[in-house]
Amino acid sequence: MTQLREAITRTVVVGALVAATALTGSASVYAESSQPTAAGAATSILDIIPAPTLDRMLAQAPLVDAANVIRTAVERTPARGYAGIGLVDDHVTLWWKGAPPTDVVAAVTAARRTAPVEVVDATYSRAELRAAAARLAPVVAADPADAIHSVRLRTDGSGIELAVEGARSARLPKLPATGVRTSVVERERMVERSRANDVAPFDGGSGIGFTTPGCTAGFGVRDADTGDGYVLTAEHCGAIGSPWHVGWNTTTNTGTLVGYAVDSNDDHDTMIISTASPGDHIYVGGQHDEVRAEVVGWTQVIPGQLLCQSGYTSAGEIGGPVCNLRVDFHYTDIEDLVEATQLDGEESARGGDSGGPVFAVNSDGTVLAAGTTTRSAGPGFGFQDFATARDDYGNLVPATTLASTCRVSFVVTNSWGTGYSASVTVYNDGPAINGWSLGWSFPGGQTLQGHWNGVFQQTGSAVTVTNENHNAAIPTGGAVTVGFTANGSPAAPVPFTLNGTTCN
Numbered sequence: 201m202t203q204l205r206e207a208i209t210r211t212v213v214v215g216a217l218v219a220a221t222a223l224t225g226s227a228s229v230y231a232e233s234s235q236p237t238a239a240g241a242a243t244s245i246l247d248i249i250p251a252p253t254l255d256r257m258l259a260q261a262p263l264v265d266a267a268n269v270i271r272t273a274v275e276r277t278p279a280r281g282y283a284g285i286g287l288v289d290d291h292v293t294l295w296w297k298g299a300p301p302t303d304v305v306a307a308v309t310a311a312r313r314t315a316p317v318e319v320v321d322a323t324y325s326r327a328e329l330r331a332a333a334a335r336l337a338p339v340v341a342a343d344p345a346d347a348i349h350s351v352r353l354r355t356d357g358s359g360i361e362l363a364v365e366g367a368r369s370a371r372l373p374k375l376p377a378t379g380v381r382t383s384v385v386e387r388e389r390m391v392e393r394s395r396a397n398d399v400a401p402f403d404g405g406s407g408i409g410f411t412t413p414g415c416t417a418g419f420g421v422r423d424a425d426t427g428d429g430y431v432l433t434a435e436h437c438g439a440i441g442s443p444w445h446v447g448w449n450t451t452t453n454t455g456t457l458v459g460y461a462v463d464s465n466d467d468h469d470t471m472i473i474s475t476a477s478p479g480d481h482i483y484v485g486g487q488h489d490e491v492r493a494e495v496v497g498w499t500q501v502i503p504g505q506l507l508c509q510s511g512y513t514s515a516g517e518i519g520g521p522v523c524n525l526r527v528d529f530h531y532t533d534i535e536d537l538v539e540a541t542q543l544d545g546e547e548s549a550r551g552g553d554s555g556g557p558v559f560a561v562n563s564d565g566t567v568l569a570a571g572t573t574t575r576s577a578g579p580g581f582g583f584q585d586f587a588t589a590r591d592d593y594g595n596l597v598p599a600t601t602l603a604s605t606c607r608v609s610f611v612v613t614n615s616w617g618t619g620y621s622a623s624v625t626v627y628n629d630g631p632a633i634n635g636w637s638l639g640w641s642f643p644g645g646q647t648l649q650g651h652w653n654g655v656f657q658q659t660g661s662a663v664t665v666t667n668e669n670h671n672a673a674i675p676t677g678g679a680v681t682v683g684f685t686a687n688g689s690p691a692a693p694v695p696f697t698l699n700g701t702t703c704n
Contacts (some may be wrong), residue, residue, distance in 0.1 A: 244565040245484040245493045248520040249508065257506045257523070258563050260287060262611045265625035265681060266311035267292045267502045272678035273307030280304075283322035283329075283357025287504030291316035295357045297325040306670055310653045313683045314611060314623035322357025324380055329353040332378035333360055339373050348372060350387065352529065355503055363387040401599070402431055402446070402458050402475055403492060404557040405483030407512035410438065411448045411455065416512040416556030418572035419495060420478030420599040421589075424630060429478035429599060432589055433555030434574055435464040435471040444473050465592040468536055469574045470584050471555070478599035482557045482567065484510050486519040495598045496704045497607035497629060498569040498586040499560050500677065501538055503527050507560055507570050509581070511553025522548055525558075525581055536588045538571060540581040548581035549573055558583045569598045587677060595676075597629055605630025606703035608638075608696040613683070619649065620690040624665075625681040626698060628674040635672050638665040638682065639697045646688035654682035663693070 242248050249257070267285055270292070274282050282304075283295035292315055294300075294308065300319065311317050324332075333351050340348045340362070350363035359381030364372070375382070402420055407413025408431070415437035421430050431444070438444070440461050448455035459475035485491025501507070508523040515521070525548060529539040542548040549556075558571040572589070575582035590596045597605075607627040614621045626638060638654070642661045654665040671680050696703045 242485055242489075242491050242520075244491070245508075245521070245561060245567065246565045248484060248491065249523050249561065253506070253524045254561065257508075257561050259290075260506060261563070261609065262315040262613065262623065263287045263290075263292050264499065264502055264505060264560070265609050265611065265623065265679065266315040266317055268500055268627070268679040269311045269314070269625065269681045270294055270304070270307050270317070271500065271502075272675065272680065273304050275678070276303070276673070276675070277301075279325070279327045281322070281325045283324065283326050284353075284355030285502065286355050287502055288318075291318055293318045293320055293356075295320050295322040295355065297322045297328075297357060303670065310671075310681050313652060314613065314625065314681055320356070324357045324359065326353065326357070329357070329360060329380060332380035332382075335376050335378050336360065336362070336382070339375055342373070348384075352385075359383060361385050401477040401479035403479030403481045403483060404431075404495070405492075405510040405512065405515070406446050407487070407552070408433065408437075408444050408446055408458060408473075408555075409448065410442055411445060411453070412450065413446075413448075413512055413552060414438075415552065415554045416510075416573065417446075417458075418555050418557050419482065419569045419586075420475075420480060421472070421596050422478060422599045422603070423593070424595040424597045424603075424605060429475050430462075430472040430593075430596075431458055431475055431478060432572055432596075433471050433473065434572055434584075435466055435469045436574075437471065437555055440464055440471075463593060468584055468588050468592055470572065470589050470592050472593055472596075480599050480601045482510055482559065483515070484508075484521050484567075485515065487512065487516040491520075493559075493561075493565060493567045494601065495559070495569055496562070496566045496600055496602075497604075497627065498598055499627075500587055501527050501570050501585045503529070505560070506543075507540065507558055508567075509549060509553065509556055509558045509573050509583070511549055511556035511573055513550040513552035514547075514556075517547075517550060522546065523561075536584070536591075537574065537582050538585050540583070542579035542581060545579050547576070548579050549576035590677070595630075600704055602702060602704050604702060604704045606696075606698040606701055608698075608703045610692045610696075612690045615690050619685060619687045621683065621685045622690065623681055623683045624696075625679055626674065626696075626703070627679045628676060628698075630676065630701075632676050632678075633674045633699065636667050636674060636680075636699055639663065640693035640695070642686070642688070642693055643691045644688055646686040646691070649685045649687055651684040652682065653680075656682075656684065 281297035352361035404419040418432040445455035464471035481492040510521040559567040571583040571585040
């Protein structure tokens, strides 16, 4: 199948995919790695991820917030001159053909209070690239024997890439003229790819299978509308109606039943297993320890963002998650696959990791659901993003300890002897909102000195922020940011409430 995808600019993307491997299969062929000793046992994912990688991931938090605020404004009225958005080095880059409209300019201005944002002129808009790709893709797909296997939209709006397997001299079909710059790049095709004894509530990262582990549980999730519980994993692991177990005993042929697969999407390679007890953590240590991280929400994925995956087999091989996975491409065809690269050149996943959790790490050791593992090819990595699972199964959200339809990211952007400035980004995981009120209480006697992008009021320690006219609407999956300066020492206010609902 020909794949149409968006590609992040070359300033971010390096490396190529090599021999690809299916990610389903038994974990028994892998030797268990040595686990942390009792004296130096890891207790948090912050103890496991290499310090340089963790520092880079955490430093991206304000960049991801800023990118999501801009993305929300762009998606309110799609098309126009938008080409793409990504994280490049220490800033966010928005590529746009022509002059951005006033609402996008306002979003960029607000986002710059959180992180540096650069607006760069694009040669083509995404709408123009999609129109050109729509003419190319059927011609490429018509001859499966030709060398082209992917049609990519460059996120920087500079044109289209045709991914070719083998030498560039390989046979290419006669392509129609599109008026868009088209180049050929060489890339190998990607192809499809537990913790041992989990019990209810069932957490992500555990080894699951009909009997012995063949795949990995992704995340415990709930339908926010019905309250029904599920475990999210990969569709290619098994069929609808099949029973899924953990902790299978090969002597007695018994195990703990998680539930039955009740729905799947073959194109997106996602599947949900019904369970009355979805867990709110994921396993992040080795195969046989209890190191877990709490899942507090979900995140959109942005090109350039650094993520981790915690598959069952990789846990046995290396004793923890595979991190430093940089998001490179996001498909826009029938698959909606996200492609990433392990920046250290290490294996991005192993047989048995399929369906396992892909996540972003927060500074307090909690995590955000980003997607589920599907494919790999050496350092190349393919996963389905959590937003796609929501498209497949309705209002699906992680089964967090605090069942909430909102999430808040609080970032101190500057501090000095007598005060500080901070950015507060609100993510809406529930139904679309038109008109909002955000509330919190300062924990240490702080007082507001200045503010932006909202109407602020403070009474004692309590602060209420209501929307301005231009940012009243927060769509499902969207984000809005406000900011302030205050006297006193920096401290994260808790809890935050949005229209009376306590947020994660």
